[in-house]
Amino acid sequence: DAKTTQPNSMESNEEEPVHLPCNHSTISGTDYIHWYRQLPSQGPEYVIHGLTSNVNNRMASLAIAEDRKSSTLILHRATLRDAAVYYCILRDRSGGSNYKLTFGKGTLLTVNP
Amino acid sequence: ETGVTQSPTHLIKTRGQQVTLRCSSQSGHNTVSWYQQALGQGPQFIFQYYREEENGRGNFPPRFSGLQFPNYSSELNVNALELDDSALYLCASSSRDRGLNTEAFFGQGTRLTVV
Numbered sequence: 001d002a003k004t005t006q007p008n009s010m011e012s013n014e015e016e017p018v019h020l021p022c023n024h025s026t027i028s029g030t031d032y033i034h035w036y037r038q039l040p041s042q043g044p045e046y047v048i049h050g051l052t053s054n055v056n057n058r059m060a061s062l063a064i065a066e067d068r069k070s071s072t073l074i075l076h077r078a079t080l081r082d083a084a085v086y087y088c089i090l091r092d093r094s095g096g097s098n099y100k101l102t103f104g105k106g107t108l109l110t111v112n113p
Numbered sequence: 114e115t116g117v118t119q120s121p122t123h124l125i126k127t128r129g130q131q132v133t134l135r136c137s138s139q140s141g142h143n144t145v146s147w148y149q150q151a152l153g154q155g156p157q158f159i160f161q162y163y164r165e166e167e168n169g170r171g172n173f174p175p176r177f178s179g180l181q182f183p184n185y186s187s188e189l190n191v192n193a194l195e196l197d198d199s200a201l202y203l204c205a206s207s208s209r210d211r212g213l214n215t216e217a218f219f220g221q222g223t224r225l226t227v228v
Contacts, residue, residue, distance in 0.1 A: 034216070043117075043203050043219030044156065087155060100146060100169055101205075101217060103155030 004088045009108040012078045020073040020107055022088030032091045033064060033071050036101070037084040044087065044103075047073065083111045117206050119220035126194050126227050134189040134223045136204030144168075145187040146217065147179060148203040156203055162187055163209060191225075199227045 005023040012018040024033065035047040048055055048062045050071070055062040061074040075082055087106040118137045126132050138145050144163045148156035158171035162181035176192040185206070191198055201224050205217040 036217075041221075043205070043221050044217075045219065046216040049216065085155075100158040100161060100171065101148075101156070102158070103148075105153075105155055 004090060004104055006086070006088055006104065006107045008105065009110065011110045011112065012075075013112050014080060015077050018075040018078045018082070018109065018111075020075075020086050020088075020109065021070065022072070023070050024088070024090055025069045027068050027090055028092075030092050033062065033068075034089045034091050034101070035060070035062065035073050036087045036089065036103075037082075038087070038106070039081075039084045047086070049091075078109075078111045080111050080113060083109055085109070117204055117218050117220035119202075119204050119223050121223060122221070123224045124226070126225065128194055128196060128227055130194050131190065131192045132194060132225060134191075134202050134204075134225070136187045136189070136206075136220060138185045138187065138204070138206030139218050142206035142208045142215075142218070143185055144207045144209050145181055145185065146205045146207070147187070147189045148205065149173070150201040150203060150222070152200075159189070194227045196227050199225060201225075 032049050032051050034049040036044040037047050038044045048057050048060050050062045050064055063072045085106040085108050087103050089101050117139050120135045146161040147159040150156040159173050160170040161168050165181045178190045181187045201222040203222045204220045207217045208215045
């Protein structure tokens with residue numbers, strides 16, 4: 001699986017936007033960019049995914065660079081409940097015969113009140 | 114729809130013992146994956162089951178084994194427990210249709226402590 005690089009930690013203030021970066025310079029043409037987050041004492045939770053175009057859902061937005069070598073997860077208004085470890089993961093489009101997710105260490109997001 | 118549930122939530126075992134962890138997958142999902150998460154690390158893939166057959170395995174020894182049942186629930190068995198097996202064990206369910214996979218839904222995990 002192609003690797004991703006994320007900052008170890010980031011800090012934000014409540015109700016401010018947060019931009020979480022991810023570098024994936026070795027991404028292949030068939031890789032989707034997935035984001036999961038893990039709140040304290042919980043299992044990971046799916047956030048969003050995309051291939052080439054920017055994506056929006058109720059939780060977040062995903063901005064993908066034109067060359068697809070980087071992406072940014074955007075939380076439009078951070079809340080205290082958004083404090084979590086955020087993982088950026090590359091997945092083959094079809095998943096093949098194996099839907100494993102390769103997690104790195106992710107970015108620990110701290111949200112200040 | 115019901116979510117992914119795991120049992121037990123916490124467990125303490127002695128080195129050398131065997132343990133069985135259980136997972137009920139989300140309704141309608143036919144694929145279950147197991148992950149091990151050591152403290153301060155991201156989850157590591159153990160193996161996946163699709164329609165009751167093992168369908169991919171990570172870098173874990175054979176003493177880690179599993180089962181998937183006709184109702185798509187699953188078990189993770191670990192024999193000859195070692196101290197390093199202490200971790201959070203996560204189950205994730207997803208659905209595969211025509212070769213494409215939905216996102217994975219994770220349970221809250223089982224915290225295993227080996228003493």
